[in-house]
Amino acid sequence: MAIIFDEAKKVFYLHTNSTSYILGLMDSYLVHAYWGKRIDEIPSLEYAAPTIRYGFAAYNERGLSPECLPMEYPVYGNTDLRSPAFHAIYEDGSSITDFRYVSHKIIDGKPGLLGLPSTYSENGDAETLEITLHDEKTGADFVLVYSVFAEKDAITRSVRVENHGNSVINISRILSASVDFHGMDFEMISLWGKWARERQLQRTPLFHGGMTVDSKRGASGHQMNPMIALVRRNTTEESGEVYGMNFVYSGNFLAGAEVSNNNLTRMFMGLNPFDFNWRLEPGEGFTAPEVVMVYSACGIGGMSRIYHNLYRNNL
Numbered sequence: 001m002a003i004i005f006d007e008a009k010k011v012f013y014l015h016t017n018s019t020s021y022i023l024g025l026m027d028s029y030l031v032h033a034y035w036g037k038r039i040d041e042i043p044s045l046e047y048a049a050p051t052i053r054y055g056f057a058a059y060n061e062r063g064l065s066p067e068c069l070p071m072e073y074p075v076y077g078n079t080d081l082r083s084p085a086f087h088a089i090y091e092d093g094s095s096i097t098d099f100r101y102v103s104h105k106i107i108d109g110k111p112g113l114l115g116l117p118s119t120y121s122e123n124g125d126a127e128t129l130e131i132t133l134h135d136e137k138t139g140a141d142f143v144l145v146y147s148v149f150a151e152k153d154a155i156t157r158s159v160r161v162e163n164h165g166n167s168v169i170n171i172s173r174i175l176s177a178s179v180d181f182h183g184m185d186f187e188m189i190s191l192w193g194k195w196a197r198e199r200q201l202q203r204t205p206l207f208h209g210g211m212t213v214d215s216k217r218g219a220s221g222h223q224m225n226p227m228i229a230l231v232r233r234n235t236t237e238e239s240g241e242v243y244g245m246n247f248v249y250s251g252n253f254l255a256g257a258e259v260s261n262n263n264l265t266r267m268f269m270g271l272n273p274f275d276f277n278w279r280l281e282p283g284e285g286f287t288a289p290e291v292v293m294v295y296s297a298c299g300i301g302g303m304s305r306i307y308h309n310l311y312r313n314n315l
Contacts, residue, residue, distance in 0.1 A: 104131045129145070
């Protein structure tokens with residue numbers, strides 16, 4: 001199986017032939033634990049929490065602070081003041097969201113994304129995990145969708161918001177993927193371009209603060225490509241670690257990385273929040289486009305070959 005849930009440890013283990021992606025529950029928060037080379041032992045989540053208390057961070061009664069945790073899908077309003085993946089304004093003027101885990105299910109294959117372009121499963125070559133989070137105050141459900149292509153070493157992510165409350169939700173920011181890493185020893189690769197000079201590679205060391213690429217043109221275009229990768233500083237075309245994200249969508253996008261003062265790195269990708277608002281009526285749902293995530297221990301070329309293989313056969 002490509003997806004396993006350890007009930008005792010409250011840990012989700014997603015694996016491909018060569019990689020593992022691990023997340024789990026800590027005090028009903030969904031916390032990211034690991035993404036990288038495949039590991040067969042499911043770890044505890046305790047090491048994800050910092051062992052010291054940081055100044056100016058808000059802690060709950062269990063001594064946990066979302067601002068200091070590697071959050072799996074960060075939202076605005078729960079004391080994590082780094083860039084959120086989700087932000088909404090509710091009918092009463094509040095913009096506080098507090099999604100907590102309620103359930104999950106594991107599905108053979110890969111469901112479609114309501115008319116959006118996306119990868120697809122053939123002959124049982126994918127499994128899908130859907131994790132449902134609930135906001136008690138607004139009645140909204142948030143569904144995180146992960147599909148694992150085990151033989152092709154790729155994991156896709158998308159999100160769906162369902163308004164089960166009685167009032168309108170104005171969504172102003174909804175990203176499809178966010179991953180937190182311990183440490184900041186990365187460089188970010190992105191692709192810019194212009195006429196007759198498409199896809200020019202730029203590689204920049206991360207620094208404290210944020211670094212983004214985006215499009216506000218209504219199309220992804222060749223000015224900025226909807227792809228980024230975080231690489232270790234010694235990574236080459238043939239060797240080294242690479243973490244890639246690619247947006248399967250041809251409209252406005254935002255992608256980037258942000259480093260906190262506690263040296264947590266947040267990598268993210270999704271719809272561009274610039275000039276964006278979606279009015280979600282009671283009973284309606286909104287699905288965000290898909291991000292394809294790839295880890296390679298064989299350099300930038302290894303990442304490229306994984307993407308090419310997946311897209312030739314499953315897109």
